Amino acid sequence: MKKLFLTFAFVLTIFQLMIAQAVENKLQNRNSDKTEMTAERAIKLFLNYSGNRIIKQGLISKQQLDSILINYWNSNTGQYNNGIRHYYTYNHAADCILDIQNQWNYSTSVWEKSNKREMTYDANHNKTLEIISEKSLNSNSWELSRKLEFTYNTSGTLLSYSTYLWSTNNNWEKAYKSEFFLNINNLPDSSYYSKKMNNSNQWELKNIYKYQYNANFDLLNQSTYSLNATTNQWEKSYYKENIYDSNGWLVKDYSGMYFSATLVWDTSMMVVHNNDAMGVDTLSIIYFRFAAYGGSWKPQSKMQKQFDAHNNLTFFLKSNWDSYNSQWEYNKKEIRNFDNNYLKSDLVLPQDYYFNTKVLDAVKYSWSLSNMLWENNEQRNYYYSPDATSIQDVQGSKFGIYPNPSSDYIRIDLGKEIIVFNFKLYNATGKLLISKTKESNQLIDIHQLNSGVYYYTIEIEQKEFNGKLIKL
Numbered sequence: 320m321k322k323l324f325l326t327f328a329f330v331l332t333i334f335q336l337m338i339a340q341a342v343e344n345k346l347q348n349r350n351s352d353k354t355e356m357t358a359e360r361a362i363k364l365f366l367n368y369s370g371n372r373i374i375k376q377g378l379i380s381k382q383q384l385d386s387i388l389i390n391y392w393n394s395n396t397g398q399y400n401n402g403i404r405h406y407y408t409y410n411h412a413a414d415c416i417l418d419i420q421n422q423w424n425y426s427t428s429v430w431e432k433s434n435k436r437e438m439t440y441d442a443n444h445n446k447t448l449e450i451i452s453e454k455s456l457n458s459n460s461w462e463l464s465r466k467l468e469f470t471y472n473t474s475g476t477l478l479s480y481s482t483y484l485w486s487t488n489n490n491w492e493k494a495y496k497s498e499f500f501l502n503i504n505n506l507p508d509s510s511y512y513s514k515k516m517n518n519s520n521q522w523e524l525k526n527i528y529k530y531q532y533n534a535n536f537d538l539l540n541q542s543t544y545s546l547n548a549t550t551n552q553w554e555k556s557y558y559k560e561n562i563y564d565s566n567g568w569l570v571k572d573y574s575g576m577y578f579s580a581t582l583v584w585d586t587s588m589m590v591v592h593n594n595d596a597m598g599v600d601t602l603s604i605i606y607f608r609f610a611a612y613g614g615s616w617k618p619q620s621k622m623q624k625q626f627d628a629h630n631n632l633t634f635f636l637k638s639n640w641d642s643y644n645s646q647w648e649y650n651k652k653e654i655r656n657f658d659n660n661y662l663k664s665d666l667v668l669p670q671d672y673y674f675n676t677k678v679l680d681a682v683k684y685s686w687s688l689s690n691m692l693w694e695n696n697e698q699r700n701y702y703y704s705p706d707a708t709s710i711q712d713v714q715g716s717k718f719g720i721y722p723n724p725s726s727d728y729i730r731i732d733l734g735k736e737i738i739v740f741n742f743k744l745y746n747a748t749g750k751l752l753i754s755k756t757k758e759s760n761q762l763i764d765i766h767q768l769n770s771g772v773y774y775y776t777i778e779i780e781q782k783e784f785n786g787k788l789i790k791l
Contacts, residue, residue: 387699389699408723438670476499482496496512504536512524526546653682661677704774724790726790727765731757741757743775
C-alpha cells in the first residue's frame, strides 16, 4: 500500500532531538528502545543523519549484518511462523546501499519480495538519497514509491529532510519537508515543516518550531506555531518543556496544547524519568490530565528497562494503569541477547542500527488478561558473516558481483586484466554447492538455490578471496 508514513506527530517529535550532540550518548542510552514513543525514534533518526556514524575503513576483518529474520507466533499451531526478512548489501566504504525486504506468503509457502530501499551517501558517509520501491500488485517487478533527500552542512549536521511520492503521472511529487536553522553551537534555533500545496507541486509552510537550550546544550523547551487558515496568522499550538536535575539528567518533561481562545497552555502530559546512579533512565511513567477542566494527574503507562555494561537495552517491560482497579497491568515485554565481544565499531551495519554491540536476537511477549500469562508474540534473529575481503582492497583490481542480492544469475567482474577464475559457493554449514571455472563477466546460474545467505570463494592466480552472496 503506497502511502507516506511521515505523520504530523513524527514531524513534531523529530525536532525534540535538538538536544546537544555533546550529550548524544546519554540520549542514545535513554532512547534505544524502538517500541517506545515516536519521539525517541526521531532522536535516533536525527543523530544518525548528523555526522555521528563511526566511519569504517574498508570491509576487512569485520562482522557484517547480512539479514534479519522476523517470525510471528501462531497460537493455533504453537510455533513461530515466517514473517519478514531483510537482506542488506554494502559498498566498499561499509555504507548500506540496499535493503530488500521479503514477506512470507502463507498461501504459497514461499518468500516474496515486498519492498526495497536503495541508499546513496556523500564522501562523509552521510545519507543523501533514499529511494523506496514496492512490489507491483500486477507483477513481480519493482515499482517506485517514495524518495527521501537529505542535505547537511560542512560539519555533517542535518539541514533538511524532504520526502517525495511517485505519482500516477510517473514523476516525483513533493510531499513533506523539514528544514533546520542552526545556531553557533550547531543546534537548531528553529525549524520549518512544509507540505505540498493542494493544487500545485510547490511547498507550503505549515508549522514553525522554536527551541531553547540551557548552558549544557540540553533542550529546555520547544514551541510549535501553526498557521490559522482563517486569520492567516501564526499561532502557538503545542509545547514541550524538559526539567533536569543538578547532574544534568532529565527527570521530567511536560507537554500540551495552547488554547488561543483563553491564551493559556493546557499541560496534558507529564513523563517522570527515574535514573540510576549512572544517569540512565530505567523507569519512565507517563501521566495525563485535562487541565482545562480542572483535571488532576493520572498514571497512564510505565516502562521498566534494564541495560548491560555497554548500555544496550536488554529488557523492557511496559505496563498500563487500570483505573477501575487502581493497579498496574502488564502489557508487553521484550528480552534481547547480545555478543559484547563485538563493539559497534567491529561491525558493518545499516545506518539505522541502534545497538552499541552485536545483537543476536530479541523476543517479544504480550500479556494475556484472559489467562494471566505471558504469550509469545514475535521473534527477531540477526545473521552475520565474516565480512568479505575484496580483491580491490587487496590488490587494487576492479571487482564486483552483480546483482547481490540476486534471485537467478550473478555476474562477476574481475577487470580486463583478469580472465579466468575458479568460483565455489558454500551454504551456511560449509557444504559445497557450486564449483565452476569461469571467465570475467560470464553468468553463473543460482536460481535453483533456496533463499538465504551463501559464502563464495574466488581463486585467482593461487590467491583466494572470500565473500557472501544473498539469494532472494
